[in-house]
Structure formats: C-alpha cells, structure tokens
Amino acid sequence: MPDKNVAIIAGGIAGLATASNLLDEADSRNLDIRVTILEKDHAPGGNLRTLAEGPWQLEWGPNGFLDNEPATLRLVEKLGITGRLQRSSDVTRHRFLLVNGRLVEIPTSPGAFVTSALLPARAKLRMAGELLIPRRKDLGLAADRPETDETVFEFGCRRLGREFAEVMLDPMVKGIFGGDARQLSLAAAFPRMVELEQQYGGLFRAMIALARQRKNKTDAGPSGVLHSFTGGMQTLVSAAVARLEQDPRCHLVCGAAIGSVAYREGSWFIEGSGFDPEPYDAVINAAPAHAASGQLQALDPDLAGLLAEIPFAPMAVIALGFEQQRIQHDLQGFGLLIPTREKRDLLGALWTSSIFPGRAPEGMALIRCMAGGAANPQVMALEDGELVNLALAELRPLLGIQGPPALARVIRHPRAIAQYTRGHPARLKAIFARCAARPGLYLTGSSYAGISVNSCCKEAETLAARVADDLAAGREEVATPLASTTEEDR
Ligand SMILES: Cc1cc2nc3c(=O)[nH]c(=O)nc-3n(C[C@H](O)[C@H](O)[C@H](O)COP(=O)(O)OP(=O)(O)OC[C@H]3O[C@@H](n4cnc5c(N)ncnc54)[C@H](O)[C@@H]3O)c2cc1C
Incomplete structure (x- = not known):
C-alpha cells in the first residue's frame, strides 16, 4: 500500500x-x-469532448480557452501538446450584437463606440456620466454581508445606465454563463469588476489608469487570445x-x-x-x-x-453546417449574441469555421447556435428537429442563408453551467x-x-x-x- x-x-x-x-x-x-x-x-x-461528424469537427462543450491563464498553459506544456495549440483567427475581433433586429458590430475603440449604432446618443451620454458616479462604499463585502451582493445587471445600470446593461451586459452574460444578468452576482461572476471599482473608483478611471500602465510595459494586455487544439x-x-x-x-x-x-x-x-x-x-x-x-x-x-x-442553467448547442455560397454574410467574425430584449429563443451563434481551421470541410461553414440558458429553459422541451427549425428560422434572415443545412446536430446539456x-x-x-x-x-x-x-x-x-x-x-x-x-x- x-x-x-x-x-x-x-x-x-x-x-x-x-x-x-x-x-x-x-x-x-x-x-x-x-x-x-x-x-x-x-x-x-x-x-470537453470533440465529435467527428464525417468531415465536420464539433465541440460538445467549450469551444476554446483564453491564453491569459498560465496554469492552463503550464498543463498544456507538461502534457506535451504545446505544438498542437491552435490560435483563433484574427477575424474573431469582430463580434456582433442583435440590436433592434439588425446585426451591429461591437466597436473595439472608444472612437468607434461614439459613432456606432449600438446605442442611442442618450445612452452614450449616460455611459460617459460613469466618470461622475462615486464608488460604492460597501464593495468587496459580498461574502460576509450577502445583502451587499449586487447583480451584474444592477451594477451595469448603476454605473453605465440601463440601456448599456440591456444591450451589452445582458448578452455577454448569456454568452459566457448561459446566464441571466438579472440573477448573477457581480462579485462571483465578474470579481474583477468589483476590484476595478474598488481600486480606481470606476470603470473608465480604471481603463485610463490601466492603459497608462500598459504603455510602460511590453505585454499585450490581460484579455488573452482564444485558443484550442488541432483535434x-x-x-x-x-x-x-x-x-x-x-x-x-x-x-x-x-x-x-x-x-x-x-x-x-x-x-x-x-x-x-x-x-x-x-x-x-x-x-x-x-x-x-x-x-x-x-x-x-x-x-x-x-x-x-x-x-x-x-443552480445550473440548461443549454442546447445546435450545430449547423452550410455551403458557404448559400450564406450571404461573409461570417468574418466570432459570432453574434442576442440581448433578451430582442425576444428571440437563441442566445447567440458562433461562426466556428471562421474561428479555427479544420472545423468544416472546404467550401463549407459551421455555425454553432446556443439556445436555452437560465432565462429561457423552456426551449429544452423541444424535440431536436424543432430546435434545428428554431435556429434556422432565427438565423436565416440575419445571415441571409438559403436552402437546407448540410449538417444539423443537437447537443443537449440539461445542466450546462453553474449559475453564480x-x-x-x-x-x-x-x-x-x-x-x-x-x-x-x-x-x-x-x-x-x-x-x-x-x-x-x-x-x-x-x-x-x-x-x-x-x-x-x-x-x-x-x-x-x-x-x-x-x-x-x-
Ligand atoms: C455548451 C458549453 C460551452 C462552454 N464553453 C466554454 C468555453 O468556450 N470556454 C471555457 O473556458 N469554458 C466553457 N464552458 C465551461 C466548461 O465546460 C467548464 O469550464 C469545464 O468543462 C468544467 O470542468 P469540470 O471538470 O468542472 O466539469 P465538467 O466538465 O462538467 O465535468 C464534470 C465531470 O463529473 C462527472 N460526474 C458527474 N456526476 C458524477 C458522479 N455522480 N460521480 C462521478 N462523476 C460524476 C461528469 O461525468 C463529468 O465527467 C462551456 C460549457 C458548456 C456546457
């Protein structure tokens, strides 16, 4: 022994x-x-399971991971698979939101944000007012005084305005947690946000201070690049x-x-x-x-x-494959997320074959749709064929898709992701x-x-x-x- x-x-x-x-x-x-x-x-x-469906490569769960966590990279190194790491394509910088029924690209710079159609002028003004909002006094106490625990949505409304919370935070929480921003604890789900407010007094103040610090360093910043592996x-x-x-x-x-x-x-x-x-x-x-x-x-x-x-949120992953020529949209991006106020059943869709090579056969595109989540669990009662039809009905007008899919596969996660x-x-x-x-x-x-x-x-x-x-x-x-x-x- x-x-x-x-x-x-x-x-x-x-x-x-x-x-x-x-x-x-x-x-x-x-x-x-x-x-x-x-x-x-x-x-x-x-x-973590990858399915080979003929020439298509489908992920059961996670699509990838960011390269900003040294512990994961150390594990990859120890396992001898660093050479099999696959960096996501640069097009993944382009991410889209459904706003008033239209796809709008999420701006990546403050200048682009000012001119973007993502939010009306009054919402942008309200966001700018974040600089004037004082720091909450009881931050960082959620573990000891649960009554101070704020939801992600409450935090968004307080600091950046309700419209920002509805259009940007709500879909982000769906994309990461399959969750409901109105229910998730900010301190548990996004502890860094609490730290930033605590340390710098606000998010814009934090962005300015961190940008200054980064100027003096050579690293590429904390956000990381999405990676997966060949296979x-x-x-x-x-x-x-x-x-x-x-x-x-x-x-x-x-x-x-x-x-x-x-x-x-x-x-x-x-x-x-x-x-x-x-x-x-x-x-x-x-x-x-x-x-x-x-x-x-x-x-x-x-x-x-x-x-x-x-609690755990359920989720259905609906993988759809198409001939590229049947899709009007160029799919040059990461994918799209859908705010609750757009009243759709899909949480969003990733343009998988644009993110990593080798996920779809030549000339074809693989799209991974997510449905369900904490705010819409009832869709899990639908049959597989009904889920495929639901995804097709919502995606067709957005991406200009013609004809039937060459691949349709539903993966069910009755308890997909823990809800903090x-x-x-x-x-x-x-x-x-x-x-x-x-x-x-x-x-x-x-x-x-x-x-x-x-x-x-x-x-x-x-x-x-x-x-x-x-x-x-x-x-x-x-x-x-x-x-x-x-x-x-x-
Ligand atoms: C659809 C989806 C997409 C996701 N996308 C991403 C992503 O892009 N990036 C990312 O970082 N994360 C993503 N995640 C989260 C990611 O899957 C988790 O971080 C990760 O899988 C958690 O690993 P785990 O070992 O904690 O749990 P799990 O992967 O859930 O593994 C739990 C294990 O416990 C076993 N088990 C359950 N009950 C018992 C029992 N009674 N006895 C013994 N064993 C048991 C299960 O069989 C399973 O093997 C996603 C999750 C889902 C569902």
Whole structure:
C-alpha cells in the first residue's frame, strides 16, 4: 500500500488536471501516493469532448480557452501538446450584437463606440456620466454581508445606465454563463469588476489608469487570445488521460456509480458500485455541485444543502453546417449574441469555421447556435428537429442563408453551467468553512470559483499543492468531530 491514498471523484478537466498536478506535487515532496479517479461516464473529460461528424469537427462543450491563464498553459506544456495549440483567427475581433433586429458590430475603440449604432446618443451620454458616479462604499463585502451582493445587471445600470446593461451586459452574460444578468452576482461572476471599482473608483478611471500602465510595459494586455487544439478540446483530455494512464500511481475508473462519501475510523470511504472499496486519506470531489450534494448528504446534510443551492442553467448547442455560397454574410467574425430584449429563443451563434481551421470541410461553414440558458429553459422541451427549425428560422434572415443545412446536430446539456446567483460568495464561504472542518475532504471544479476551463486549471494547481501539503503534514486526519451546524456557519 502507498503511504497516501487519494480519491478524486469525477474526471472532467477539473478532476484530471488536479490528478496530474497532485502527482507532480507528490514527486516534489517525495510523497508515496496513489490517486484513483472515479468517473461516472464511460469516458473522462466531462464537457470537453470533440465529435467527428464525417468531415465536420464539433465541440460538445467549450469551444476554446483564453491564453491569459498560465496554469492552463503550464498543463498544456507538461502534457506535451504545446505544438498542437491552435490560435483563433484574427477575424474573431469582430463580434456582433442583435440590436433592434439588425446585426451591429461591437466597436473595439472608444472612437468607434461614439459613432456606432449600438446605442442611442442618450445612452452614450449616460455611459460617459460613469466618470461622475462615486464608488460604492460597501464593495468587496459580498461574502460576509450577502445583502451587499449586487447583480451584474444592477451594477451595469448603476454605473453605465440601463440601456448599456440591456444591450451589452445582458448578452455577454448569456454568452459566457448561459446566464441571466438579472440573477448573477457581480462579485462571483465578474470579481474583477468589483476590484476595478474598488481600486480606481470606476470603470473608465480604471481603463485610463490601466492603459497608462500598459504603455510602460511590453505585454499585450490581460484579455488573452482564444485558443484550442488541432483535434479540438478533446486533445487536452486525451493528453491528460494518456499521461495519467502511463503513471503506475494513477488509476482511472470509468462507469463508477458513486452513492456516498463517508468517514470512519480515521479514513475516508466511497460507497457505490463499479469500483473497489478502499480506505482513502483524502477525497477530492470534482463533480458538479448538484452531484457532490447527493454524495455528501449522509456525511453532512448542511453542506449538501448549500451545494444543492447552486443552480445550473440548461443549454442546447445546435450545430449547423452550410455551403458557404448559400450564406450571404461573409461570417468574418466570432459570432453574434442576442440581448433578451430582442425576444428571440437563441442566445447567440458562433461562426466556428471562421474561428479555427479544420472545423468544416472546404467550401463549407459551421455555425454553432446556443439556445436555452437560465432565462429561457423552456426551449429544452423541444424535440431536436424543432430546435434545428428554431435556429434556422432565427438565423436565416440575419445571415441571409438559403436552402437546407448540410449538417444539423443537437447537443443537449440539461445542466450546462453553474449559475453564480446573488448570494454565491456567502454560500461559497459557508461551503468551504464546512469542508475545512472535515480535513481530507476537498471540493473543486466549475461550480465554485470560476466556470471556465482556465479557472478549473488554475484551481487544480493551487488545490493539488494544498492537498500535497496536507498529506505531507498528516493534516488529513480529522482532529475533532464537526459540531452541528449553527447559523454562523451559514
Ligand atoms: C455548451 C458549453 C460551452 C462552454 N464553453 C466554454 C468555453 O468556450 N470556454 C471555457 O473556458 N469554458 C466553457 N464552458 C465551461 C466548461 O465546460 C467548464 O469550464 C469545464 O468543462 C468544467 O470542468 P469540470 O471538470 O468542472 O466539469 P465538467 O466538465 O462538467 O465535468 C464534470 C465531470 O463529473 C462527472 N460526474 C458527474 N456526476 C458524477 C458522479 N455522480 N460521480 C462521478 N462523476 C460524476 C461528469 O461525468 C463529468 O465527467 C462551456 C460549457 C458548456 C456546457
């Protein structure tokens, strides 16, 4: 038996990256470790899956990731797939919004913004007034005083005006979270916005100060460039799995049906079927919060209750392929997003074959539409054919598409993306306080502190180091039994 035995529940990118980093951290501490990953599905990877549909290459979940997170790039490097990175085309600078039924390009410079048709003059004037709006006094307190937690929409209205919030923030939140700006917590979903207001007193003041700072540096700025891989996002998962399978200390089990997590006589146990029962020194739960909730119900009903409070938005991805000559629009851009006030069923569409090469056969275009989300979950009740017709009906007039699609494929995500709703920072604080009281139990993944692939990879690095430290120090042993929940814990 190894000195330290660790189970990782779930083999999405969060679980795989944590496993890979944990093995490295064990190496650097001379820890004799064994890591078992218990994945529910027949294959690991979670949302990161690339489907080959004849000559078309479709993404099940994420389309790519930004290259501004060093932890992801370090993982890519360690897995030996840097050479397979694919940079998105420069045309992705061009992004469009549906405004009053017409596609309008989002301006990328202040000058272009002033002359653009995106917002009427009164809304632009209101935006300019942002410079005069004082900083909120109770910023940065959302985890301790949930009543101060502002939604993304409230923040937009307060600082930049309602019209900006409706036309720009609302669709941005749909595009990133499949979410509803009127429900998501600014502090949880966009913590940087809170920091900028806190530090500089406002967004324009922050932009000016940061632009000045950048002038004195040579880097290209913080926003990053979208990347994927030849072979799509599956390349990252396949490389991580290959690395883990080569390591005799790692054991990957697919088809594991996990019932519950228990702690008995100084060891952790995972109950269920499809895997061997054994005692563990630590359990890292990288499953989505709703799944973790069920697994932890018997161990800690209060923790399970908090996890169950994190909602997930459903989403349908509708991939449509066309002969390029049947589309009037040149598709030179990233795609389009649709504000709620336009009253459409689609959240938006990405022009996938314009973003990365190799996604569609020669002379064809691949468009990826998104429907559903937190604000429009009822479309998920439609049959696949109905979803395809809905996407075609909304896209045809916008892009000038003639004739039937050469490819139509619907991918359903009943619980696509965790929604960091108002109160999420306080909920997280309570969740992690309860975990901290159970040494050896850890939670990670996109349900908590960042929904992107980059956030999962960043968290995987810090968590792996923490777990290795705890194992090395013998801190995984439970010192005192957890007292029953008090109101302060929540
Ligand atoms: C349509 C869509 C588009 C997206 N686009 C982007 C994008 O462009 N860029 C980006 O950065 N992010 C994007 N995301 C988010 C991205 O998918 C997540 O960041 C990432 O997949 C989260 O990884 P994860 O490991 O936390 O969760 P998941 O990928 O959800 O993996 C969770 C794993 O847990 C397993 N599991 C579930 N229940 C159990 C159980 N009971 N027992 C054991 N295992 C279990 C699942 O089978 C799965 O393997 C998108 C998501 C969706 C749905």
